[in-house]
Amino acid sequence: DTGVSQDPRHKITKRGQNVTFRCDPISEHNRLYWYRQTLGQGPEFLTYFQNEAQLEKSRLLSDRFSAERPKGSFSTLEIQRTEQGDSAMYLCASSLWDRDYNEQFFGPGTRLTVL
Amino acid sequence: DQQVKQNSPSLSVQEGRISILNCDYTNSMFDYFLWYKKYPAEGPTFLISISSIKDKNEDGRFTVFLNKSAKHLSLHIVPSQPGDSAVYFCAASDAQGGSEKLVFGKGTKLTVNP
Numbered sequence: 001d002t003g004v005s006q007d008p009r010h011k012i013t014k015r016g017q018n019v020t021f022r023c024d025p026i027s028e029h030n031r032l033y034w035y036r037q038t039l040g041q042g043p044e045f046l047t048y049f050q051n052e053a054q055l056e057k058s059r060l061l062s063d064r065f066s067a068e069r070p071k072g073s074f075s076t077l078e079i080q081r082t083e084q085g086d087s088a089m090y091l092c093a094s095s096l097w098d099r100d101y102n103e104q105f106f107g108p109g110t111r112l113t114v115l
Numbered sequence: 116d117q118q119v120k121q122n123s124p125s126l127s128v129q130e131g132r133i134s135i136l137n138c139d140y141t142n143s144m145f146d147y148f149l150w151y152k153k154y155p156a157e158g159p160t161f162l163i164s165i166s167s168i169k170d171k172n173e174d175g176r177f178t179v180f181l182n183k184s185a186k187h188l189s190l191h192i193v194p195s196q197p198g199d200s201a202v203y204f205c206a207a208s209d210a211q212g213g214s215e216k217l218v219f220g221k222g223t224k225l226t227v228n229p
Binding site for chain 2: 004006031033035040041042043044045048055056058091093095097101102103104105106107108109
C-alpha cells in the first residue's frame, strides 16, 4: 500500500498522560499536514511541514502539542498532559508541492480517546 | 467564524439520479477548492478540485462548478450509485497566498437509495 499510513489507529489514554502518533506520508511527497476532526465537524488544520521545516501552525496547536518531521519523511505528533477535550480523530495528509495547486491525500487517522 | 459552509447536513437521492451538493465560502482570498468523500472510520478521500481560474471541472461522474461572484461551488454526481453514500466535505485554501492549509465545511451526508 503506497498511501498515507498512521499509527496507531486507536489510542485510549487517561487524562494527564502523554501520547505520540506517527504518520508516514506517500514516499515522494514533500509536504505533510496534521488535522484534527471532532464529531460533526470537518477536519481542522493544525500544522504542516515542507520537508523537515514546520511552515505554519494553527492557534489550535497549544503548547502541549508538538510536531516533528526530523528527516523530512515520517512525522510525529505528541500531546503532553492530555485533556478530555483532546479526544478527536487526528488526521495526517501529504502532498507533492510542485505547482500552484496541490491535492492533499489523507491517511486513515488516529482516534484518540482521553478518559 | 465559519469560512466554508455546507448548509445541508444530509441529502437523500435515488440511484441513477443526480446528486447536487452545495458549498458556500466567505473568504475572497480562497482560490483553490476541493471535494473529499469520507466513509466511517476512514480518512477523507480526494475526489475532485477546481482552481479559481476555472468555473467547471469534470472527472467521470463528478463535476464541480464554481461561481466566484456568488462565492458558491457545487458538486454534481451523475448518475448516483449506492456506493456514493458517504459524507462529503468541501474544502478551500488560499494557495496563491502561500497557505496550504485547507479549511473544511462541516460535511453533507449523502445517502443513495437503491
